[in-house]
Amino acid sequence: MDSKSFSNSDSKPIGVVGAGSFGAAVALMLAKKERVIIYARKESTVHEINSSHTLNGKEIPKNISATLEPKELCEACDLLFFMIPSYGFQEVTRSFAPFLFPYHVIIHGTKGLCLNLPAGTDLNTVHRMKRSQIMTMSEVILEETVVVRIGCLAGPNLSKELRQGQPAATVVASKFNEVILEGQRLLRSDKFQVYGNSDIIGVELSGVLKNIIAIAAGALAGLGLGENAKGLLISRGMVEMIHLGNALGGSIKSVIGLAGIGDLVTTCNSVHSRNYTVGYRLAKGETLTEIVNDMEEVAEGINTVQIIKAFLESSELRAPITENLYKVLFEDLPIGDALQFLMKYPFSVDVDFV
Numbered sequence: 001m002d003s004k005s006f007s008n009s010d011s012k013p014i015g016v017v018g019a020g021s022f023g024a025a026v027a028l029m030l031a032k033k034e035r036v037i038i039y040a041r042k043e044s045t046v047h048e049i050n051s052s053h054t055l056n057g058k059e060i061p062k063n064i065s066a067t068l069e070p071k072e073l074c075e076a077c078d079l080l081f082f083m084i085p086s087y088g089f090q091e092v093t094r095s096f097a098p099f100l101f102p103y104h105v106i107i108h109g110t111k112g113l114c115l116n117l118p119a120g121t122d123l124n125t126v127h128r129m130k131r132s133q134i135m136t137m138s139e140v141i142l143e144e145t146v147v148v149r150i151g152c153l154a155g156p157n158l159s160k161e162l163r164q165g166q167p168a169a170t171v172v173a174s175k176f177n178e179v180i181l182e183g184q185r186l187l188r189s190d191k192f193q194v195y196g197n198s199d200i201i202g203v204e205l206s207g208v209l210k211n212i213i214a215i216a217a218g219a220l221a222g223l224g225l226g227e228n229a230k231g232l233l234i235s236r237g238m239v240e241m242i243h244l245g246n247a248l249g250g251s252i253k254s255v256i257g258l259a260g261i262g263d264l265v266t267t268c269n270s271v272h273s274r275n276y277t278v279g280y281r282l283a284k285g286e287t288l289t290e291i292v293n294d295m296e297e298v299a300e301g302i303n304t305v306q307i308i309k310a311f312l313e314s315s316e317l318r319a320p321i322t323e324n325l326y327k328v329l330f331e332d333l334p335i336g337d338a339l340q341f342l343m344k345y346p347f348s349v350d351v352d353f354v
């Protein structure tokens with residue numbers, strides 16, 4: 001394959017790694033254009049897809065099949081969509097690495113961060129982190145594999161709405177134009193618009209950072225506060241995302257685009273958002289442990305708050321929403337006290353980023 005262009009023109013199937021909520025939603029969209037092979041780690045999931053053409057009991061098209069083997073997926077497909085939460089991302093990427101070649105293209109949809117810490121340490125033991133110790137998923141793929149053409153999918157894409165066929169849009173970000181074009185070709189439909197962006201780090205960070213604000217928005221709703229308070233949170237949250245995104249290597253433009261403000265508005269308003277739900281349930285009196293133990297799906301924002309708090313410890317930057325949410329989640333600060341602190345915080349300039 002020509003290293004400068006990429007097109008699945010020989011109609012190889014498209015690989016989807018992960019059969020969770022988002023992996024399933026993306027596999028269904030891809031199956032409208034091409035054959036799809038899903039990699040899942042559970043034999044029962046693979047068996048269900050291959051034998052009854054269902055996933056979690058819901059019918060799926062017959063051009064979707066499944067495998068338990070990374071090798072099989074890498075041999076069959078040139079383009080792989082990695083749809084794995086950040087907690088499993090490094091492990092899964094390492095299991096695929098021996099079978100990946102520079103001709104492969106990977107587009108991921110993960111809205112979380114991984115860590116690059118010395119052996120024997122983790123998030124519970126390292127409380128100050130430099131940027132070099134924090135990795136976006138494109139950085140994990142670059143570190144662990146020989147794949148260079150990497151893309152990221154981010155935007156207001158609640159999987160439940162996508163599966164219902166409701167209209168939506170996303171951003172495919174990559175430094176390689178052919179990755180953006182192929183993502184657009186495969187995913188675009190009359191119900192789904194796909195924008196391109198070359199700032200992959202900024203787009204990844206937008207999807208990651210909005211989860212923090214979504215937890216806070218759920219908490220406001222759980223406290224019974226109104227739309228004025230939400231407008232305030234979303235606006236100040238966006239400013240915080242811009243400064244954090246910038247400090248971590250992303251561009252302001254990406255945060256004020258679909259993957260940033262677009263996704264922020266969606267997840268701060270939806271009971272289908274897991275992050276929003278975490279905040280809502282906290283405000284209703286449940287503990288973080290109770291909520292996490294009871295959730296079947298991942299709420300990336302919880303881990304992200306911890307990582308960003310550790311990053312703030314090693315920088316001059318202040319991010320009052322994140323810092324107060326950290327105290328609520330991990331230091332038992334009552335949500336009402338956090339809110340009071342934020343109301344008194346000396347934010348004096350409305351727009352300080354342009």
Ligand SMILES: NC(=O)C1=CN([C@@H]2O[C@H](COP(=O)(O)OP(=O)(O)OC[C@H]3O[C@@H](n4cnc5c(N)ncnc54)[C@H](OP(=O)(O)O)[C@@H]3O)[C@@H](O)[C@H]2O)C=CC1
Pocket residue numbers: 018019020021022023040041042083084085086087088089091092109110111112157158159160296297298300
């Ligand atoms: N759901 C949504 O609306 C959206 C989600 N995202 C992002 O997509 C990512 C995935 O989310 P989502 O699909 O919702 O998560 P889910 O919790 O629904 O599913 C996660 C999937 O990843 C698999 N998995 C986890 N760890 C491993 C591992 N080590 N090896 C193999 N498989 C593994 C799980 O497998 P198993 O079933 O075997 O446990 C499961 O199928 C997250 O980062 C999320 O932020 C982005 C946009 C929208």
Ligand SMILES: O=C(CO)COP(=O)(O)O
Pocket residue numbers: 111155156157158159211214263266267272273274275276298299300
């Ligand atoms: O990112 C999402 C929608 O764009 C999904 O948000 P949650 O992970 O909070 O469910």
